[in-house]
Amino acid sequence: MFNTPLPTVNELPTTRKLVRSTVIAILVAAGLLVTVVMPSEYAIDPTGVGRTLGLTQMGELKIILAQEALADAAPPQASAPAPAPAPAPQAVQSQPIAAPVPPPVSTTAPALKTNQMSVTLKPGEGTEIKLEVLKDKTVSYEWTAVGGPVNYDTHGEPYNGEKGYFHSYNKGKQVKSDKGEFTAIFDGTHGWFWRNRSNNDVTIALKTTGDYLSVKQ
Known part of the structure; x- marks a missing residue:
């Protein structure tokens, strides 16, 4: 056996060195928390480094996936009773009045954009495509899934909105296509989230006009 000699007092680290090492470790841990952990887990990115590294997008996707899982587990809501029919209006005699002159109508139509995009999802994979749309603007869309059905959610998120808040326009499960239009209820990003629940690769082709x-893809 070999006996290892004990270190001398001069070889032991001083209190100043221990304090400096502790401070450095705390600063490194705080830096990793702000630049890596918070963006990737909670989509909170106060420094902007997380979005540059793609970590903030990872955190946003985790939040959407968690919201989708909660929506899947929620029980279906009972349909509201049909409203009672309104009473028939009674005829009222009135004196004819002159029709107002309508204001001149502008013939200049707003410039509309048209885009065609596609994305391929592996089994169990999810992704989204978003449009930047201002309030009260309308977008028409049509998409198809080739290879199998998908779950989807058409929704919008306001600029600088509360964390985790979004408005859902419509959603569906095991769907191969959808078409329609939506009108933005606030300034922000509006679009689609898809998840491939099948065992095959699925390619989604999307066309938008509005x-x-x-x-943002």
């Missing part, structure tokens, strides 16, 4: 600013 008064929007840009596409």
Whole structure:
């Protein structure tokens, strides 16, 4: 056996070195928390580094996936009773009045954008495509899924909105296509989230037409 000699007092680290090492470790841990953990887990990115590294997008996707899982587990809501029929209006005699002159109508139509995009999802994979749309602007769309059905959610998120808040326009499960239009209820990003629940690769082709600013894919 070999006996290892004990270190001398001069070889032990001083209190100043221990304090400095502790401070450095705390600063490194805080930096990792702000730049890596918070963006990737909670989509909170106070420094902007997380979005540059793609970590904030990861956190946003985790939040959407968690919301989708909660929506899947929620029981279906009972349909509201049909409203009672309104009473028939009674005829009222009135004196004819002159029809007002309508204001001149502008013949200049807003410039509409049209885009065609596609994305392929592996089994169990999810993704989204968003449009930047201002309030009260309308977008028409049509998409098809080739290879199998998908779950989808058409929704919007306001600029600088509360964390986790979104408005759902419509959603569906095990769907191969959808078409329609939506009118933005606030300034923000509006679009689609798809998840492939099948055992095959699924390719989604999307066509959009409307008064929007840009596409985020």
